[in-house]
């Protein structure tokens with residue numbers, strides 16, 4: 001017998017659950033202002049999430065997917081990206097979108113069903129949220145190919161969930177990205193659940209990271225509740241892709257602390273004990289503990305930051321609520337250059353006109 005292939009998967013953690021640095025201290029951890037900046041994006045994302053849920057509960061926003069507990073994946077990743085890299089998010093990467101310059105008002109418009117929310121004023125080349133699970137992975141390969149053909153130094157960054165790694169789209173995208181050495185970073189945000197399906201029922205793979213191996217590139221696991229480690233691993237993957245080294249799959253180990261979306265009730269399929277255990281690992285408290293012990297972060301600093309984040313969120317909510325709705329016919333007017341005849345009647349119905357059905 002000849003062994004023809006072997007592989008291993010590394011897991012990286014720099015900040016443990018108590019907020020204590022383990023192993024090498026990354027440069028960014030020594031820079032108080034940089035740490036505070038990352039922390040603020042995470043706190044802001046959490047404040048935004050809570051407010052978005054309240055808006056949905058009071059009938060002023062559509063179905064919303066909270067990123068509670070997953071803020072470090074989004075912020076660490078976006079912090080490592082260059083402005084002209086291209087983010088292809090799924091629906092739980094609010095922190096990354098905000099950090100990259102999408103405004104809170106735009107996010108609220110999007111989740112309120114207004115497509116103008118996807119016409120970002122910042123991050124112009126980033127893709128809108130992708131709701132069909134994993135279907136943006138082939139788009140990421142396409143973006144990577146365009147970057148490669150143009151000889152640009154940018155990277156396409158595609159984020160999806162653990163469940164999405166079971167999708168053909170994701171496998172196909174990873175395969176072609178490996179075959180063509182495309183500048184793409186795939187990030188599987190493993191929050192342990194795909195709505196009510198646990199990670200253990202999703203795949204027989206020991207890690208999701210190893211799904212990269214069959215595509216011919218490296219897969220790595222990172223503690224997704226550790227913003228320093230996420231940033232570090234993302235940096236390495238981005239630099240590799242930028243310098244012609246091809247793709248990486250990053251599996252970020254995190255947890256969905258909230259319901260799947262506002263139309264879900266997670267208490268029906270998972271127990272409080274499990275959720276409680278994961279609250280002890282969560283990313284915001286972890287970074288706060290680090291700031292407190294290492295950078296003299298005080299209770300007053302904390303209160304001031306929380307207040308300013310809430311004020312920022314409230315200003316965005318006011319702007320969102322004051323935005324006039326698009327006319328009902330806009331859904332027809334912007335979908336097709338020339339409206340197919342089959343839809344003409346429907347457009348009339350939407351406008352309340354009498355006509356054939």
Ligand SMILES: Cc1ncc(C[n+]2csc(CCOP(=O)(O)OP(=O)(O)O)c2C)c(N)n1
Pocket residue numbers: 092131132133160161162163164165191193194195256260
């Ligand atoms: C193609 C497709 N099938 C089914 C759904 C319904 N759906 C929405 S989210 C989701 C689970 C996704 O799980 P995961 O990829 O782990 O992402 P998470 O929601 O945990 O962030 C499903 C099945 C969908 N949006 N798209």
Ligand SMILES: [Mg+2]
Pocket residue numbers: 161162163189190191192193194195
């Ligand atoms: Mg999931």
